[in-house]
Amino acid sequence: MPATMRDVAKLAGVSVKTVSNVVNNTYPYIRPETRAQVEAAMAELGYRLNVTARKLRTNRTGLIGLALPELRHQYFAELADDVIREAAKAGLKVIIEQVEPSEHVAVETLVGSHTHLVDGAIVAPVGHGDVVSESAPPGFPVVVLGDHRITDDVDQVYMANARGAELVMEHLISRGARRIVALGADLGAEVGAEGERTRGYLESLERHGIEVDDQLILTTDGWSKAVGVAAIRDLTTRGVSFDAVFGFNDTLALGALTEVLRSGRRVPEDVQVMGFDNIDDAQYSVPALSTVAVDRAQLAELAVDMIVRRLRSLYEAENRSEHDAEGAAPERWAIEVPASLVLRDSTRQESRS
Template sequence: MAVTMREVAAAAGVSIKTVSNVINDYPAIRPATRERVLAAIRELGYQPNLSARGLRSGRTGVISLIIPDLKNAYFAELADAVMRAAAKERLAVIIEQSGGDRDVELEILHGPRMRMVDGVLYSVLGVGQEDTALIADVPTPMVLLGERIFNGPADHVTMRNVEAAQAATEHLLSLGRRRLLAFGRHPHEKVGSAGLRLKGYQRALEARGIPYDESLAIEVRRWHRSDGAEAMRKVLTSGLEFDGVMAFNDSIALGAMRVLQEAGLRIPGDVAIIGFDDIDETRYSLPTLSTIDPGREEIAETAVRMLQERIKADDGPPPREFEAVFRLVARESTDTVPH
């Protein structure tokens, strides 16, 4: 049978009211008493009744994370980072997948499940800047993630896409590579990961006095391994000459690497390649993949902290923008030094 609050109170030697106050994070509790109650909760494995807790406090201790696709390794690892950051705040996380579809994203935001959570972390992909009014009328505290909406109606946590892509491209240029694929382009996109990373690529070329060649900007509509592999097969079939690849995410880079090696090309001898996202698999590919660490842990921790601040405050500061610090991680796929 489930452990009751009465049993926790008896084990901790306090009243049921004190246990309730600790669970609901009331500040006027002596630290020693709080720790004694928490120790009893851990020892007995007590699970609060979130529905009853919500009725009493107006909060459930649950937040929602809306992401496009758990099949995409970046979003899977982001979800893991968010859950770990939320656990530090004693928050549970419900994960919703939108598929990157605008209608589904809006349906989730305006659906009945929003009444079950205290706040939402919303990784935007389907909606855009023109939809800010549809987001502004959502009463649930919210933090936006991603690159589709800037200066919007809610706090926004994102990465330095342009600067990071520029650094990745400059890394390849510093190796003497000159015909670089911008691998992952979305035609006509200006705001969004693909558009911003293409901009960083172009900036790096401009700084070196190298003209931008649109034939080297390769469209990859979806960013999974299979899509990267298919796009690279088309590139090789076309006969396009290149000696480096700046892939817009790690998954399409890994797919492209497989096809390049099947074609007998050496990495990095014939083609140097760098990805973006620093997913776990990049450490174990053959060769290991150079990449950009976009600050995923910082993004998760900052987003959860900002959301918790919004949940606790009836009125807070105007919407805030935060960009995480990135790091270039050079590995074997761009390392031409023999070992």
Template structure:
């Protein structure tokens, strides 16, 4: 059994009320008394009773973040931003991994109950609008990404069409015309892949470059091995591409490996650009050009929306928020 608040009060020689005031950081405690209580808390290794705090204030101080893959650099970096920015709301972040499976995502919606967390942030890959409507739990919810942009809940994303257009326009601006795209997912009707393909095609159309479906390679998942396989297939074409836009940075890193093994120079023979702005790309050889979403802004916006809901905005209309991005031109596509 850990020390109780009564134990701390007895050890410090003060009242239980004084210890409570210090724990809750109330101002009406003298500096000397506050220091004495804090020393007693530390010496007794006191841990607050979260259940009691819940009964008093109806808040747990915990929010849950559910992402498809913790091992993915993008989601790992995004989760780190949530942990960092949650501190300004006095929240601890509980991180869950769904592997993009619908059953796991549905469990995240209803399995993490309101008596355990104050709010829930989910980056879904397989959920449907019907899954959102069928929620039994009323924990405040914010969605990330593009999978459910029209669901009746708060939502934070980036403009994937414009980001893909910017990546492709950059390749066109350096004189490339046979620009391949790696990462299409024809079996998925909505989501990131469809939006990035739309932006890619829009940039080609604006410059008057004909769309060639032979240059669009699917990727069952967005891992390095998928980029490697897709780039290898592109290099087997009678007329290989002179540039490639990969729908995420891991695909691009796999593509760079395939190009290296086949003796192609980057960017002299084939220019490469990715999407996500993961830290790994800056330390690759050559350093990877990319579209970098503002992950910090995604976290700040999602946490602010969640805070508003928790504070009493349950009946307000769902909010849409967009984070910015930037084009980072590095060695893999430098002129």
């Protein structure tokens, strides 16, 4: 017979109620050592939660949705890993859904057919995407991992994209670069990673009095290594001179780095190359890729913490009277995660003499 909560309680030396609170994550104040006892007993007995039964009992599943685009891209794969690890610390499991870019992203579309299975959602719309908060079920916690702060009534954690691009440009310019390729730019996008990073690129050139050369602003169809290779190869074939490449993500930059070296030029002596995101592969290229880091672990930690705090508030509200539960809409959280430079061998570490 499968193990029951009563079996787990007996082995752990706690009450069935305590086991239920751990399993259902409905009581946030359980001591860590008690939680560890219960989880050890569950592992020893091979206890498996019946999600459907828990949903009927508590209206909670202990699952959250994570909606990400382009999981084949390393950045999003690493972000998913960070979210899963942070969720596990909070006793939550994660269902991952891959979603397509959209101008207006509804929560139920992002979480897909799993909406009824999850207690909340962390969503990362692409480019110009935003989240229509009215699409969420009442009380359904949503946290947006974005490229900029959006105006919708949702909790959000967003990256300092424009500032990150400025850090790249300031470093390259201070190291003598003047003809810097913006690889992955989009002059037509006002928001999103493309738009924010393009803005940082252009404002830096203006600040230093460097004329913008449209030939160096490369809009790409995707941000893969192959795209980076093809873009730099085309630029070289057309005879366009450049002394630095700013790849708008590390994958593009790694492709650019490959093609620059293949063409017989030296990095960083002839061409400096920088990326954005600090994926794991960046440190292992030859030469190692300089980049911008936005702490993914911090993004994940903040997003999961917001979900947990919203679920805790819902739990407390459900245990108050209907009259007490009424009130103003909750204040929404919006936190920017700063960017920082990670300097490696693909850029000059000292200024030109």
